[in-house]
Amino acid sequence: MNFSLEGRTYVIMGVANKRSLAWGIAKSLHEVGARLIFTYANERFEKPVKDLAATLEGQDALFYPCDVTNDDAVAKTFASIKEDVGTIHGIAHCIAFAQKEDLKGEFVDTSRDGYLLAHNISAYSLVAVAREAQPLMSEGGGIVTLTYLGGERVVQNYNVMGVAKASLDASMKYLANDLGKDNIRVNAISAGPIRTLSAKGVGDFNSILKQIEEKAPLRRTVTQEEVGSTAYYLLSDLSQGVTGEIIHVDSGYSILG
Numbered sequence: 001m002n003f004s005l006e007g008r009t010y011v012i013m014g015v016a017n018k019r020s021l022a023w024g025i026a027k028s029l030h031e032v033g034a035r036l037i038f039t040y041a042n043e044r045f046e047k048p049v050k051d052l053a054a055t056l057e058g059q060d061a062l063f064y065p066c067d068v069t070n071d072d073a074v075a076k077t078f079a080s081i082k083e084d085v086g087t088i089h090g091i092a093h094c095i096a097f098a099q100k101e102d103l104k105g106e107f108v109d110t111s112r113d114g115y116l117l118a119h120n121i122s123a124y125s126l127v128a129v130a131r132e133a134q135p136l137m138s139e140g141g142g143i144v145t146l147t148y149l150g151g152e153r154v155v156q157n158y159n160v161m162g163v164a165k166a167s168l169d170a171s172m173k174y175l176a177n178d179l180g181k182d183n184i185r186v187n188a189i190s191a192g193p194i195r196t197l198s199a200k201g202v203g204d205f206n207s208i209l210k211q212i213e214e215k216a217p218l219r220r221t222v223t224q225e226e227v228g229s230t231a232y233y234l235l236s237d238l239s240q241g242v243t244g245e246i247i248h249v250d251s252g253y254s255i256l257g
């Protein structure tokens, strides 16, 4: 059983800065010899991603813009990746967005546009990416996306993002069903709250962190590195029999009533 990812290439989508969970995943895969490709939403993220990737010793990373709300852009990104590297072995999909006003107050007040935007970026993007990446994963592969407990049960303020995560979770399972015959596995990591740029958008984040430290079985919050190592497990040969699964990396918080 080969635990190294030497000779394998993975696409990391969604690094915004050094606190991004996508960056934790990139570091974990780099550590075990993977070659990395980074995509970024727009030029605002190009420099931060390239500066971070430059800190990975011996990594010869590639970079592509990818606006996941645009089907032609996604197709173009993966056509470029196919041209430049040919085969890839997996994807870390770490992309989500909802309007700030839809992440607080009452869910019943969510606008139609806000609801569609959250689903477009946070759920449909996985389907579009999987469809364009499938032909490049000719040796089989793994797709990992990031989800959250708020998609399984109500978490105050998470609102429309919770509904989008429920859609992401179901989309992940239907993609696992479609892609399994090509030996492409599709899974999700349900990460406990971590202080990232994205987390700043969700109301009352601090009280949730405090709740975790007081109530979670491990009595602490989880780290970017712990999410990264679980992504390594899901993208490596260690999880060959696992697909359509959600692994909670949340100090056990989700087992509480």
Ligand SMILES: CCCCCCc1ccc(Oc2ccc(Oc3cccc(O)n3)cc2)c(O)c1
Pocket: 096, 097, 098, 099, 100, 103, 147, 148, 150, 155, 156, 157, 158, 161, 192, 193, 194, 197, 198, 199, 200, 201, 202, 203, 204, 205, 208
């Ligand atoms: C009330 C729940 C607190 C725990 C939330 C844990 C969490 C933290 C960050 C998460 O990722 C996002 C990604 C985008 C997002 O939408 C944003 C982020 C910043 C600004 C903005 O206008 N929208 C909200 C959360 C996420 O899905 C889940």
